[in-house]
Amino acid sequence: MSELLQVRRVAKTFDAREGQVVALRSIDLTVLKGEFVSIVGPSGCGKSTLLQIIAGLVPASSGEVLLEGRAVVAPPEGVVYLFQQYSRSLMPWLTVEKNVQFGLQNAAPERCAHFLDMVGLADFRARYPWELSGGMQQRVAIARALAAEPRVLLLDEPFSSVDALTRLDLNGLIMDLWTRTGITILLVTHDVEEAVYLSDRVALLTRRPAEVAQVFPNALPRPRSPVDSREDSRFLALRHELLTRLLQPA
Amino acid sequence: MFTFLRVHHLMTGMQLRGFAVVIGLLLLWELSVRTGAVRSESWPAISTILHALAGGFRTEGWGAVFGSSLYRMTAGFLLAAVVGISLGLLLGASERLHRIVNPTLEIVRVLPGPALIPPLIFLLGVDDALKIAVIAIAAVFPILLNTIAGVKAADPVHLLVARTFRVPRRRVLLEIQLPSALPYVFAGCRISLGIALIVTVVTEMLAGSAGVGYYIVSMQYAMRASEMYAAIILLSAIGYLINRLFLAVEQRSIRWAHRVEAHV
Amino acid sequence: MTGRLKALAPGLAFIAFWIAALEIAARAGWVNRVFSPYPSEIAARMGQVLGSPAFLEALGSTVGLLAAGYLLACAAGILLGLAMGYHRPTYTLFEPTLELLRPIPKPALLPPLILLLGLGAAMKIAIIFLGALFPVLINTIQGARTVDPVLVDVARTFRRGSLRTVFQVILPASLPLILAGMRVSLGLGLILVILSEMLTGSDGLGAKLVDAQRAFRVQEMYAWTVVLAALGLALALSFDALERRLIFWSSKR
Numbered sequence: 001m002s003e004l005l006q007v008r009r010v011a012k013t014f015d016a017r018e019g020q021v022v023a024l025r026s027i028d029l030t031v032l033k034g035e036f037v038s039i040v041g042p043s044g045c046g047k048s049t050l051l052q053i054i055a056g057l058v059p060a061s062s063g064e065v066l067l068e069g070r071a072v073v074a075p076p077e078g079v080v081y082l083f084q085q086y087s088r089s090l091m092p093w094l095t096v097e098k099n100v101q102f103g104l105q106n107a108a109p110e111r112c113a114h115f116l117d118m119v120g121l122a123d124f125r126a127r128y129p130w131e132l133s134g135g136m137q138q139r140v141a142i143a144r145a146l147a148a149e150p151r152v153l154l155l156d157e158p159f160s161s162v163d164a165l166t167r168l169d170l171n172g173l174i175m176d177l178w179t180r181t182g183i184t185i186l187l188v189t190h191d192v193e194e195a196v197y198l199s200d201r202v203a204l205l206t207r208r209p210a211e212v213a214q215v216f217p218n219a220l221p222r223p224r225s226p227v228d229s230r231e232d233s234r235f236l237a238l239r240h241e242l243l244t245r246l247l248q249p250a
Numbered sequence: 251m252f253t254f255l256r257v258h259h260l261m262t263g264m265q266l267r268g269f270a271v272v273i274g275l276l277l278l279w280e281l282s283v284r285t286g287a288v289r290s291e292s293w294p295a296i297s298t299i300l301h302a303l304a305g306g307f308r309t310e311g312w313g314a315v316f317g318s319s320l321y322r323m324t325a326g327f328l329l330a331a332v333v334g335i336s337l338g339l340l341l342g343a344s345e346r347l348h349r350i351v352n353p354t355l356e357i358v359r360v361l362p363g364p365a366l367i368p369p370l371i372f373l374l375g376v377d378d379a380l381k382i383a384v385i386a387i388a389a390v391f392p393i394l395l396n397t398i399a400g401v402k403a404a405d406p407v408h409l410l411v412a413r414t415f416r417v418p419r420r421r422v423l424l425e426i427q428l429p430s431a432l433p434y435v436f437a438g439c440r441i442s443l444g445i446a447l448i449v450t451v452v453t454e455m456l457a458g459s460a461g462v463g464y465y466i467v468s469m470q471y472a473m474r475a476s477e478m479y480a481a482i483i484l485l486s487a488i489g490y491l492i493n494r495l496f497l498a499v500e501q502r503s504i505r506w507a508h509r510v511e512a513h514v
Numbered sequence: 515m516t517g518r519l520k521a522l523a524p525g526l527a528f529i530a531f532w533i534a535a536l537e538i539a540a541r542a543g544w545v546n547r548v549f550s551p552y553p554s555e556i557a558a559r560m561g562q563v564l565g566s567p568a569f570l571e572a573l574g575s576t577v578g579l580l581a582a583g584y585l586l587a588c589a590a591g592i593l594l595g596l597a598m599g600y601h602r603p604t605y606t607l608f609e610p611t612l613e614l615l616r617p618i619p620k621p622a623l624l625p626p627l628i629l630l631l632g633l634g635a636a637m638k639i640a641i642i643f644l645g646a647l648f649p650v651l652i653n654t655i656q657g658a659r660t661v662d663p664v665l666v667d668v669a670r671t672f673r674r675g676s677l678r679t680v681f682q683v684i685l686p687a688s689l690p691l692i693l694a695g696m697r698v699s700l701g702l703g704l705i706l707v708i709l710s711e712m713l714t715g716s717d718g719l720g721a722k723l724v725d726a727q728r729a730f731r732v733q734e735m736y737a738w739t740v741v742l743a744a745l746g747l748a749l750a751l752s753f754d755a756l757e758r759r760l761i762f763w764s765s766k767r
Contacts, residue, residue, distance in 0.1 A: 057414060075415075077416065080415065091408060103414075130506065268607050268610040269610050275611065346524075350524040353528070360743070362746055364709045365742040368735055372549040455624070456713070467625055470625035470629055486617045486618040
């Protein structure tokens with residue numbers, strides 16, 4: 001597998017009222033093509049910021065992000081970022097269908113219908129986002145992202161504001177989509193179990209100013225199942241390791 | 251029968267008192283003339299006014315008077331809407347342009363409208379062109395200012411979505427900033443419509459030969475108070491109806507804005 | 515201060531550009547020099563106008579009558595508005611009357627008032643009062659009704675009587691909305707006083723404006739327009755400054 005994404009010594013400092021805040025001190029990370037990598041860390045450590053830098057939405061203060069060898073300075077072609085506030089990210093004046101088509105230059109209604117179908121919302125084409133539940137809205141956002149046929153999908157805590165069962169449901173959906181499309185996924189989450197369940201590798205960030213503390217390979221075999229895999233000893237071992245590190249006092 | 255029951259249910263004791271106040275005042279007015287307490291040509295009884303009001307309908311006089319005004323009002327309003335919305339979109343989207351044009355806008359805005367009329371008479375004459383121009387200038391501001399505010403109120407998350415999908419600038423303006431601004435634009439249009447009506451009347455009062463404003467002033471000069479008051483009443487009623495109608499259109503067109511608020 | 519000037523610079527440059535354009539157009543004869551605004555001529559006339567005693571008389575008349583009608587309207591509007599906003603029975607008592615009077619376009623009331631009160635100060639104060647009353651009244655009612663109930667309850671736990679509650683809690687809390695209404699009323703009052711002067715042609719800046727218009731002293735007319743614009747601007751800026759002082763605490767700013 002080739003290296004798709006390289007994050008080299010990325011740092012980010014913000015100007016706040018009280019002075020300068022160093023969110024990221026130095027991040028180094030490599031993601032291979034077709035991989036599923038999760039990024040976990042204490043809350044407020046800058047995970048979302050890192051993802052937005054990789055997405056080209058926020059400039060890094062120093063360091064660089066390379067996508068297939070080319071530097072990322074603006075949202076690059078083939079990379080889509082999925083927002084944490086998914087309900088806010090959908091346009092309330094557009095139907096579900098039109099929302100999915102939004103990211104495309106040419107409407108391509110059949111392609112969008114296909115992805116809507118993939119996320120199980122084919123029947124809700126003509127509805128409006130505010131008529132759907134939280135989980136369904138997130139599916140629309142996912143369909144919209146996939147319709148753009150990206151090579152890299154960046155998920156920013158996509159399931160943090162849905163209930164536990166819906167989250168399991170959406171986990172399964174993401175894994176299924178990943179298996180079928182073979183795209184590279186980078187997931188930021190505060191949910192350790194979700195990270196272990198979904199990914200090939202888990203990167204653990206330190207508290208702010210953040211660095212990569214360690215990247216853990218995931219020995220859990222695929223295909224994975226929602227209940228059984230979570231009882232697998234390899235799942236539990238990685239989960240144990242991650243939680244212990246996260247819960248350590250500073 | 252059901253309507254009667256509903257009306258009956260609506261009127262509580264307190265609300266009845268409110269309506270009683272209105273009826274009481276109207277009665278007082280009528281009596282003040284009938285008993286001779288106020289003896290003035292300029293203070294006609296309500297019955298006389300209503301008589302004149304009805305008379306205008308019978309002879310279709312009101313049609314001519316108001317038709318002329320409504321035509322100019324609509325023309326001025328539409329002009330204001332086109333300029334206000336397009337300029338508002340531009341200025342809302344471009345901070346630089348906004349800063350350049352803003353002081354000029356602020357000065358024109360605080361200038362008392364009637365003061366524009368004499369200068370414009372010299373530049374545009376006394377015909378419809380003048381009046382429509384004055385109406386448009388007065389009515390453009392609520393639409394313009396609201397559109398600018400509406401564009402600036404576009405959800406930053408929506409703008410980020412546009413960036414991650416690399417949506418071109420033109421599409422962002424038309425497909426995100428314009429729809430986001432729509433609730434504001436509608437509210438601005440509703441206010442503008444009211445202003446357009448008033449300014450139409452004012453221009454006719456100052457430089458007119460037709461329309462409601464001219465009619466009211468003519469009746470004043472001729473000391474025909476009943477006709478004058480009748481016209482004012484009808485004018486108020488029409489203004490009220492236009493406002494209501496527009497509200498109904500507004501609420502149906504942007505259902506999603508209210509729904510979003512309810513959901514959040 | 516310099517920061518603000520810098521921010522205004524492009525805007526002022528824009529205005530200066532148009533004044534220069536008008537001047538050049540007039541001098542070159544591209545537009546009718548008699549009827550079009552001729553900035554240097556206007557400036558000269560304005561010098562004459564501002565120097566004359568007639569100006570101060572007119573200004574005094576306009577501003578004085580405006581102040582009288584406006585302050586009366588604000589007082590009445592705020593007092594009645596607080597009563598209606600705080601005391602439900604008072605609200606339902608007067609609400610129908612209010613709803614009936616509100617849609618009447620106030621400029622349309624000028625001719626009746628002229629018939630009833632003549633062409634003098636009484637008529638002008640009356641129209642300003644009627645016009646300025648409603649925005650203040652409606653906003654005060656709205657402000658009083660939407661005061662955070664927590665604040666009202668605080669007053670009640672400390673056993674403040676009704677009157678003190680109204681003046682010490684409701685009034686300050688509604689101040690942003692009241693001031694917004696007062697600003698609209700000020701603009702409306704100015705329009706009405708100028709309009710009444712233009713219709714009656716007696717005293718005041720509006721009368722001077724139509725005077726110049728009818729006598730075809732066109733550039734002088736433009737000078738009066740500029741004076742009126744300056745008056746409008748001065749009133750707006752003063753109000754803004756006053757508002758900033760009074761509601762420095764409001765997050766809505």
